[in-house]
Amino acid sequence: xxxxxDDLFGLDEIRQILKLMKEYDVTHFNLSQGxxxxxxxxxxxxxxxxxxxxxxxxxxxxxxxxxxxxSAPDVPEKDPDYIKTVKSPMVGVFYASSSPEGNPFxxxxxxxxxxxxxxxxxxxxVFNDIPADVAGTxxxxxxxxxxxxEYGTPLFKIDAR
Numbered sequence: 001x002x003x004x005x006d007d008l009f010g011l012d013e014i015r016q017i018l019k020l021m022k023e024y025d026v027t028h029f030n031l032s033q034g035x036x037x038x039x040x041x042x043x044x045x046x047x048x049x050x051x052x053x054x055x056x057x058x059x060x061x062x063x064x065x066x067x068x069x070x071s072a073p074d075v076p077e078k079d080p081d082y083i084k085t086v087k088s089p090m091v092g093v094f095y096a097s098s099s100p101e102g103n104p105f106x107x108x109x110x111x112x113x114x115x116x117x118x119x120x121x122x123x124x125x126v127f128n129d130i131p132a133d134v135a136g137t138x139x140x141x142x143x144x145x146x147x148x149x150e151y152g153t154p155l156f157k158i159d160a161r
Contacts (some may be wrong), residue, residue, distance in 0.1 A: 010149035014038070025148050079157065084134045085101045085116075086156040088149040092123035096145040104157070118156055121149065 017040060021029055027042040064082040079085070087093070096119055106118050112132040120127045140157040143149060 014040070071103050079100060082159060082161045083134065083139065084158045084160045085154045086118060086130070086132055086134070086158060088121060088151060088153040089130065090121055090128065090153055091150050092121040092128070092148070094143045094145065094147050094149045094155065095120040095122060095127075096141070106138050106141075108130075108138050112136060112158065119143075130155070132156070132158060133135060134158050134160050 017029060017038075020026070021040065028043065029038075031038040041079055098105075098120060105120075106112060106116070113119060113135050114131060114133050116132045117129045118132050118138070119130050122128070136158040138156055139159045142154045142156060149155070
């Protein structure tokens, strides 16, 4: 069945959006236009498109694979009160050093002050220094260099005793 030119949710367009989501590691995409709405979500390695549109213009997609929930979720242990978590203040890409060949800003065991730069987060080609905001010793680095992070992503754990 040929696609209509005014069809906002054609399969070719959806495939292109899914390809871009995978390429740029985007997990959610929403688009509303006219009376229709498109919502796509990626989970893990499998792309799981979710499409909702106006009742007069349904869109047929390939069936999505069933998602199997884990039998017993692992409950992480709560950190003691003296362990502080440095979280990402923005969406971007985490960098542990100022250049690919440079030394990391901090390593596990390093002592930091509140204004010590612990990493850089690149957002829209702007490199933002991220301070520790707490004095103490770095006990864990939770993100790999070059990984995308979202607002509130835990980056470091610092022992503030």
